[in-house]
Amino acid sequence: VLALDRFINSDFQRTFGKNTFRFFIAVLHYLQIIKTPPLDVVKEWIFVPYPTNVYTLFYQYVMDFGFVGCWIVIFLFGITHTWMFYQSKTSGNHFKMITAYSYFPLLMVFFQDQYFSLLSFWIQLWFYSIIILYLSGNYSIKKNHVT
Numbered sequence: 001v002l003a004l005d006r007f008i009n010s011d012f013q014r015t016f017g018k019n020t021f022r023f024f025i026a027v028l029h030y031l032q033i034i035k036t037p038p039l040d041v042v043k044e045w046i047f048v049p050y051p052t053n054v055y056t057l058f059y060q061y062v063m064d065f066g067f068v069g070c071w072i073v074i075f076l077f078g079i080t081h082t083w084m085f086y087q088s089k090t091s092g093n094h095f096k097m098i099t100a101y102s103y104f105p106l107l108m109v110f111f112q113d114q115y116f117s118l119l120s121f122w123i124q125l126w127f128y129s130i131i132i133l134y135l136s137g138n139y140s141i142k143k144n145h146v147t
Contacts, residue, residue, distance in 0.1 A: 002048035003055045012063060015039070019060040020073075023119040041117055057109035060117075077115065081106060097129045 018025065018039050026038040043053045061070035081102060088099035101122070105114030115122075 001056060003046050003052050004059055006046055006048055007055060007059060008062065014066065015063050017064050019113075020064045020116050022117060043112075054111050056111065057113050060113045077106075094130065094133055097133070098126060101125055101129075 022038045022041070025034065025036065028034045029037050043055055043059070045051050045053050057074075058070055061073045065073065084095065084099045084102055087095040105118070108114045
């Protein structure tokens with residue numbers, strides 16, 4: 001929290017989505033569609049008075065979208081988590097797994113963003129969970145009905 005405070009009270013340059021959409025920038029750079037390399041995931045060290053590079057989840061969204069944009073993104077995460085929790089209670093096993101997966105980035109927001117910085121990981125996890133549940137015969141999108 002001290003590093004975030006120091007960052008907020010400094011003159012910082014907005015990156016306008018370069019942190020949040022790093023995954024897409026990395027893919028486009030790898031495919032040589034754009035020349036701009038993605039920003040580094042590991043942030044710079046700051047002394048507060050001890051060295052740290054933990055800025056919390058807010059750092060990246062404040063840097064990209066400003067304070068109002070940051071609160072909008074956090075609000076959307078809240079809506080998404082609420083919707084996933086409801087779906088996990090009323091839908092099949094896939095939403096139970098996805099909701100369980102979503103608790104990790106929610107827990108780690110104190111340290112750094114885990115939603116967009118690990119987006120490729122979440123896409124792979126979702127893909128493999130569909131395959132595993134489909135092969136095991138437990139994949140169901142419809143509501144579970146008790147008869």
